[in-house]
Amino acid sequence: MTVKDFIDKLLGRQISSASTAKQRLQLVLAHDRSDLNPELLAQMRREILEVVARYVEIDLEEGDVSLETEDRMTALVANLPIRRSIQQTPEGGTL
Amino acid sequence: MSTTRTILICSGKGGVGKTTTTANLGIALARLGARTVVLDADFGLRNLDLLLGLENRIVFTAQEVLAETCRLEQALVKHKQEPNLALLPAGNPRMLEWLTPKDMKAIVSLLEEQFDYVLIDCPAGIEDGFKNAAAAAREAVVVTTPEVAAVRDADRVIGLLNTQGVTPVQLVLNRVRPKMMSIQEMLSVDDVTDILALPLLGLVFEDEQVIVSTNRGEPLTLGESSSPAAKAYNNIARRLQGEDIPLMDPSEARKGFRARVRQLMQTRLF
Numbered sequence A: 001m002t003v004k005d006f007i008d009k010l011l012g013r014q015i016s017s018a019s020t021a022k023q024r025l026q027l028v029l030a031h032d033r034s035d036l037n038p039e040l041l042a043q044m045r046r047e048i049l050e051v052v053a054r055y056v057e058i059d060l061e062e063g064d065v066s067l068e069t070e071d072r073m074t075a076l077v078a079n080l081p082i083r084r085s086i087q088q089t090p091e092g093g094t095l
Numbered sequence B: 001m002s003t004t005r006t007i008l009i010c011s012g013k014g015g016v017g018k019t020t021t022t023a024n025l026g027i028a029l030a031r032l033g034a035r036t037v038v039l040d041a042d043f044g045l046r047n048l049d050l051l052l053g054l055e056n057r058i059v060f061t062a063q064e065v066l067a068e069t070c071r072l073e074q075a076l077v078k079h080k081q082e083p084n085l086a087l088l089p090a091g092n093p094r095m096l097e098w099l100t101p102k103d104m105k106a107i108v109s110l111l112e113e114q115f116d117y118v119l120i121d122c123p124a125g126i127e128d129g130f131k132n133a134a135a136a137a138r139e140a141v142v143v144t145t146p147e148v149a150a151v152r153d154a155d156r157v158i159g160l161l162n163t164q165g166v167t168p169v170q171l172v173l174n175r176v177r178p179k180m181m182s183i184q185e186m187l188s189v190d191d192v193t194d195i196l197a198l199p200l201l202g203l204v205f206e207d208e209q210v211i212v213s214t215n216r217g218e219p220l221t222l223g224e225s226s227s228p229a230a231k232a233y234n235n236i237a238r239r240l241q242g243e244d245i246p247l248m249d250p251s252e253a254r255k256g257f258r259a260r261v262r263q264l265m266q267t268r269l270f
Helices: A003-010 A017-034 A038-055 B018-031 B062-066 B101-112 B128-134 B148-164 B178-182 B189-196 B209-216 B228-240 B257-265
Strands: A056-058 A064-070 A073-079 A082-085 B005-010 B036-040 B085-089 B117-121 B139-144 B169-176 B200-205
Touching (some): A003 B257, A017 A073, A038 A056, A038 A064, B005 B128, B005 B148, B018 B085, B018 B117, B018 B139, B018 B169, B036 B101, B062 B101, B101 B117, B139 B148, B148 B169, B169 B189, B200 B228, B209 B228
Parallel strands (some): B005 B117, B005 B139, B036 B085, B036 B117, B169 B200
């Protein structure tokens, strides 16, 4: 965000179209580069959450799995706040 | 090993200025004394001949050279005012399905024997036409404009060039409108280079003289034109030659109190 965007926001004016263009491009390119469509990403997010939820209790509301891209490198970034860990017995059942 | 620089001029999206860039760079390099050939790989919709004013002088194409119905020298169209520059159309628009990556490599290696620069004007798109044109390229110049569709398509092309091992890949940002950039209604130069993560080879400002010059079939770099686009293309040619020439600054032309305020407004907060 630039100074102009900030002032525009304060005054309730529309954000400059260049910023909008940049944000939209970054999002669409993250998907183009990874060849993942939003639907596949949503499915992957559900499955990741499922796996993680087997080991730790996570905050499903706060959890976020998204694509971020910088310098032509796209990364899958997961931010999953842990409430508490789930103790496991050697047999794999929960205590 | 030849020292010829074989450079693909590509963009992904059509209409962003590939052919104009190829024509102007070809002339500019030739004027700097480099033996240059421009190869029109877009033979289905070829236009490089038209921009160079050579449309009436094409007799043979690379197709006949490879079929050995003519010699390479017969197919090369020399530019009258700038004899260091030659044009070679890849093929005839009526014979659409002949060119393969192997043909492209064969014709380019013939050209590399006698030229310092081989500039390949790539067709739009990322399908077979692109793959053929890119087959023989060692380096690439990606032309784009500060518009979302052009930048997105450029990104696709850069991805393909990276997997092919073409290097370096450099960026020419075309049709820059300093006024729109200064009020942030156009993606800035930094925005585009950040997103595409490519070194910037040159900036070309939007310039009406480009239209005038294409009408005449005389690229801007041919004359002593002092128009912004002519300057930009000449600078790009010199940079390709290894000269260190500073990039134009879109805000430079508009310095003064208002421009400074505008610059302040563009300062990044976070």
